Structure formats: structure tokens, C-alpha cells
Amino acid sequence: MQSQSKPHRTYQALRDQLAERIQNGVYSEYQKLPSERLLAEELDTTRLTLRDALFQLEIEGKVFRMDRRGWFISGRRLVFDPYLDKGFMTNVHEQGMTPDTKLLKLEEIKASSTLAKALKLAPGAGVYHLQRQRFINKRPVLVEDIYLDQSRFPGLRHTDINGSLSLVLKEVYSVSVAYSHIEITPVVFNALHAKQLQVSPGTPATLITRTSFDSQGLVVEYDKEYWVADILKIELATQSK
Amino acid sequence: MQSQSKPHRTYQALRDQLAERIQNGVYSEYQKLPSERLLAEELDTTRLTLRDALFQLEIEGKVFRMDRRGWFISGRRLVFDPYLDKGFMTNVHEQGMTPDTKLLKLEEIKASSTLAKALKLAPGAGVYHLQRQRFINKRPVLVEDIYLDQSRFPGLRHTDINGSLSLVLKEVYSVSVAYSHIEITPVVFNALHAKQLQVSPGTPATLITRTSFDSQGLVVEYDKEYWVADILKIELATQSK
DNA sequence: AAGTGGTCTAGACCACGTC
């Protein structure tokens, strides 16, 4: 009926139709959808209109794309409590999923003015830049850039940091995080990060920026995590006031 | 230069170009952009490609739309600390902006099964449903649906609740919130909410779901807030561990 | 080699906001 009455927003109706299919389990988690051309034909619409509907669902995190590979049904989300802020490895494990980490880059750079400000250093100071990619159940879900005061962690580059960085900092350098500032912002992946995560550029992402301090208020690390938006669920409890 | 080499992703370049303009203050906060047709011509592209670029910036919250009115440059964001979770009125005031509230609906309903679960009531129990629209500097920025146990707040409908609801609950019913559970999820506005906020359906939104408890662990209210995504900035600090 | 997703073209119509 709705296809005959020519409503002036077909793609919203399409979105609802697809959302319902997902809700009803017509497609299962991580299943690949039929090709856009096929699906469009099946749903009696054009490719462009179908894509509009899929983009809506992508923003909501109900489907996700892998670049040039197609559309997939999103799976269970990882619950992230920014207040507790457990490490990635721990958090993923506790929720019955399998975490993995791959070091993409470890370099020594000079602090730009923004970076210096974040780390409370002088501009030009030596800084470690780590770039890591992290996986949940083999799916790449984030890339992160970590910046550390080089003078504070000498020889860091000769250390194995494929697991928990905070563990390394604690055991090797006796530095532990007391508290941190966290910011959560919606962004889209740029070309580089998109390629690393095998998603399309322009895919919605959640940026978590974290500045960690030790008990004396010194900056331990400055961290920018770019998450694929569909995997994350932010959930927290305030304490009694 | 880049416009002559025909790269295979023009809209990303466009996005960058526009983002740069915004960054450099070519447009000022809340300024309306030229019409899509004009802007497309100026930037030597088609309307559709321009829109793709604008959608990217919309997801990032750098521009926002008002339905059928056009595209606008986003302004300063409201910082929201889910852990402190001050009330809307207080929070907006403290950041030097002007809050407003409009009651859209106040009705008595029977709890659906999901609602009953959230409020820890029996299905079919009497529930107040409040719907409010809230403004920052006259711009509508959220609609919220609030649900309360009717038996616990008799006569609520005869009370003025255009300001702070928690204040009313405290002063009239001696009930105050001790802690709450908060969930933050990206969604898109449905047709109804979009209309109420004068945004286009499908606009990115941030859904904040809050369940508030009193000191005895009883549910005080269950609240779903749909925010225009560009206005919010989530920021918090963890306490010392 | 074939098919796919990503991108783009060059239009069109309509409902709505604005004047």
C-alpha cells in the first residue's frame, strides 16, 4: 500500500521496513546483506534511496559497512562505562568477547603546540607517539593515537606494548593512573583511519579523548580513540549525591 | 588544484574545504549558509555532492539543519557531565546560555511491559507521561519523555512543571534523587520528534536515557531525552581510583 | 573476469517556508 500512495519520503519507510526485519531477526548478527542492487530490486526501490535508508541505520548503529565489501548487521555492543574506564582488554574480556591489539606505529616526535598543551609540556618537547589498532572478535573496532612524555618513559620503544599499556607503565615505570578527563564526541573517519579499519571514509565514529593523570596531577598519557560507532554503548551510574 | 585532478571522492574534499572555512571563521556561529544551489555553484559542484559533504559535517556537529529552512553553522556546545548530571536549567545557566522549557504533554497512561520494567512496576500500572521541549538561546534542542509512578506523585498534573522537575518532586513530594543510571546512544530523529524540534527527520540525535533512584533504591523517574547531536559535548572526570 | 560499493551527473517534482 505504501508503495502505491507515493509518500514523499520513501527512504524513511524503507528504513522502518529494514529496521523491522533486523528487529525480527530476519537477518542475523554480522550477516552480510544482499548487494545494494539486489536489495533495491527486492524492496522495489532504487539504489540511491536504499542507500539513504541504510545510512540512517548506520548512524543508529543497526548496520555497519566494510569498505567495498558491503553492509552487515551489527552485533552486540560493548558496554563502556567512562567512569569506571577499565582497560580495553579487561573490559572486552569481561563481556565475553575476544580482544586483540596490533601496534601500528611507535615513533618519537616533537610536541606540536596543541599536543604540548595537552601533555603540559613545552612545545617541541620529545613525545612518544603510539598508534594501535584494536579488535573485538577479529573485527577491527578502533584506532588510537597515544602520546606520552618521552623523558618520563625512557626506553619505552623497546618494550612489548601489545597488551595493556597501563600495565607496562605501572610495572616498568611505577607510574599509575589516578584519574582522567574524558571527552566523547561524534566524528567521521578520515581517509587514513578508515583505511586502517577497513571502513568507508565518512563512516560515523565515536572519538574518546582521554587525559590521564597520576596521583600528583602529572599527565601520564594523552589518548585519542576512534571507535566505529556501532560497537559502543555508553552506560554509567552516578554515585549517591 | 584538487578540483582539476578529478579525485574519486570529491565530496570529501568539499567537506574539508567547508570545514576549513568554518574553522577560519568565514562563517559565524548560527549563520545561515547560502542556498544549496548557490553554494554548489560557487564551489563548482552539484547539489547532491554538496549535500553529501554537508551530511558529513552534520554528523560531526559542525553544521545543523532546520527543516526546510536551510543549513546553519553550529555554535558553542553545551558541556554535559553525565556523572555530575546537573539539571538542564542549572547546567545551561552556568554556561552562560539561556534555557527554556515548554510542556508539550501531560497524560496518564497505563504502563506497557517495557515501561513497567523500567519503572519497576506491574504492567498496566498508572503512569504519568510528561513530554517537554527544551530550548537553549531560543533554539529547540531536545524533546524528552518522562515517566513517573502515578501512585507516588498524586496530583502532579496540577503542579507547575515548566522549570526543574526534580525541584518539584523534592519540595512537593519530598522525594529526591540519590543516583541514576544513564545510557547514551546515537539515534536519528523520527518524524514526530523532528517536527517538534523543527529539524529534518533523519537528523542525528543523541539519546540520553536516565533512570533515577531515591536513596532507598526506588525508581523516581524514567526519562528519555532526544538531543540534537550538534549541541552536546560529553565531558567528565573520573575520580581517583 | 565479474560484480560490488563508492561516487557522480543532470535532471525532475513537491511541500513547505519566506516574503
Next chain:
DNA sequence: ACGTGGTCTAGACCACTTG
């Protein structure tokens, strides 16, 4: 009344993934 944004059509080409 006019122009705008929202939506849709009917194609096309290319780079890339997949078989």
C-alpha cells in the same frame, strides 16, 4: 508567488573485492 530544501529517477564510470 517564489525559492528552498527534501526526495527521487535513471542512468554512468571506476576502483576495488571476490571468486
